[in-house]
Amino acid sequence: MAPARSFTEQLAIRSIGKDEFITVHKPLQMGNIRNVAFGGCTIGSAIKAAFETIKPGYHLYSLMGQFLAPTQPDQLIHLTVTHIRDTRTFATRLVRASQSLPNGKPGERTVAQLTLDFHAAEPASMIEVSTPPMAPLGTPYPPPEACPEQSEVLADALRTGLLTERQGKAYKAVFTATSAFFDERDVPESIMKNNMRGYAAANPTPQDHLPMHSRTSADYFRSQEKLLTDADRTAALGYEMDGALAGVALAHAHISMHKGVAAASTLDFALRIFVNDFDPCKWLLRELNVVAAGVGRTYVESRVWDEEKRLVCSMTQQTILRPMPADASKL
Numbered sequence: 001m002a003p004a005r006s007f008t009e010q011l012a013i014r015s016i017g018k019d020e021f022i023t024v025h026k027p028l029q030m031g032n033i034r035n036v037a038f039g040g041c042t043i044g045s046a047i048k049a050a051f052e053t054i055k056p057g058y059h060l061y062s063l064m065g066q067f068l069a070p071t072q073p074d075q076l077i078h079l080t081v082t083h084i085r086d087t088r089t090f091a092t093r094l095v096r097a098s099q100s101l102p103n104g105k106p107g108e109r110t111v112a113q114l115t116l117d118f119h120a121a122e123p124a125s126m127i128e129v130s131t132p133p134m135a136p137l138g139t140p141y142p143p144p145e146a147c148p149e150q151s152e153v154l155a156d157a158l159r160t161g162l163l164t165e166r167q168g169k170a171y172k173a174v175f176t177a178t179s180a181f182f183d184e185r186d187v188p189e190s191i192m193k194n195n196m197r198g199y200a201a202a203n204p205t206p207q208d209h210l211p212m213h214s215r216t217s218a219d220y221f222r223s224q225e226k227l228l229t230d231a232d233r234t235a236a237l238g239y240e241m242d243g244a245l246a247g248v249a250l251a252h253a254h255i256s257m258h259k260g261v262a263a264a265s266t267l268d269f270a271l272r273i274f275v276n277d278f279d280p281c282k283w284l285l286r287e288l289n290v291v292a293a294g295v296g297r298t299y300v301e302s303r304v305w306d307e308e309k310r311l312v313c314s315m316t317q318q319t320i321l322r323p324m325p326a327d328a329s330k331l
Contacts, residue, residue: 006225007181011044011235013052019081021049029073030177037071038177039266040242042112044235046095049079050116051231058091058118060234063271065114070265075099078108084115091118121276130274130311133287133303136207136216137189144220144283147185150176153193162200171199182240185220192217192244192251192288201256208254215252217244218287223280234273236280241271241302241315249290249298249321263322267297273313275306282307296322 004010004025012024027041047060071077078098085092097112135141148156154171157163163171175197178184186193194205207215221240227233246266250257257264278284285305292299302315 007223007236007239008225008227008232010181011041011048011232011239013045013048013079015052016078019053019083021045021052021079021081023077023079026076027071027073028177030174034070035073036265037073038242039067039071039112039269040239042067042071042077042097043114043242043269043271044239045077046079046097046112046114047116047235047238048231049081050093050095050114050118051229051234053081053083053093054091054118058120059230059273059276060116061119061273062117063114063238064269065112066268067112067266069109069111071097071111072099072102077111089120092116093118130305130309132309133218133285133305134214134216134289136210136214141187141189141218141285144185144222144285147187147220148193150179150184150186153186153196157196157200162203163196167196167199171196178240178243181225182221182223187218187220190217190219191215192248193219195251195254197244198247198251198255198257201251201254201259212252212290212293214289216287216289217248217251218285220283220285221280222283226281233278233280237273237278237304237313238271240280240286241304241313242266242269242317244288245269245300245302245315245317246319248288248300249293249319252290260324261321262324263320266317266319269315269317271313271315274311278306278312284312291316293321296320 010025013021016022023045027037030038080096082094084094093116095114098108098110101107158168189206191205195201195203223236246264288302290300298319298321304312306312
């Protein structure tokens with residue numbers, strides 16, 4: 001099958017039975033140096049499947065899940081939806097994402113499980129509060145028009161020698177698949193912009209004087225195509241919010257994923273959406289920071305604001321971060 005020509009094509013699903021769906025396209029490989037599909041594809045597809053079973057007028061406000069096995073980029077994803085709750089105000093769905101067993105073995109294995117909660121639109125709000133971005137250097141982030149595109153950042157890193165040609169090819173393969181669907185611009189003071197998401201881990205950044213928990217990476221993103229349905233807009237948010245979180249702690253600590261790291265991938269995640277009328281076709285500001293790290297795991301958060309400075313959503317993830325053993329030959 002030809003590659004998807006748009007984001008809505010990439011996350012398209014088709015029904016194969018009551019409350020059962022399968023993706024039309026295989027998930028993208030991105031954000032991982034191993035042969036593993038991008039988790040945002042699984043999350044976005046699960047959101048689309050859940051919306052297929054929800055009455056109009058309900059909006060996703062909470063999604064919690066676990067990645068249970070590596071999702072393979074050479075297989076379609078099977079999605080099974082279970083109805084947990086249906087009331088006049090709320091609806092809850094459990095989505096199991098599975099793939100065929102590797103090496104041609106019969107059967108399937110679960111690669112992710114997600115619980116999605118929907119809330120019917122309320123007529124009014126009693127209180128409205130929205131926390132602002134951290135902006136750790138004390139000045140507001142520049143507008144997206146003043147920030148470089150990721151292609152410019154990569155070209156500049158190659159021109160200045162920050163990355164070798166080989167590193168540049170690897171960086172492009174791992175991080176730029178989403179550029180076919182979304183415009184993305186890095187905030188100049190962002191740690192992950194300055195050290196190329198850890199590919200140039202030793203490169204200094206404007207935030208190195210700050211303690212780890214106060215450092216941030218930030219960028220802007222928006223969809224290149226008009227997203228016409230609530231399902232597609234929410235799937236786009238879920239897809240984008242999974243990006244980069246598994247590697248934030250390493251990049252902020254100036255540690256390369258290629259040196260001394262045995263495992264760095266997401267275990268569980270929680271997406272919470274705070275507004276119903278968000279528009280991923282307009283610029284959204286994303287800020288990422290490390291909340292805690294230890295006992296072989298990291299806990300990181302990504303928050304997003306719209307052009308009206310409303311906090312649109314938050315994604316938290318707990319990830320495995322396992323160092324190489326002293327005797328790496330035992331792996």
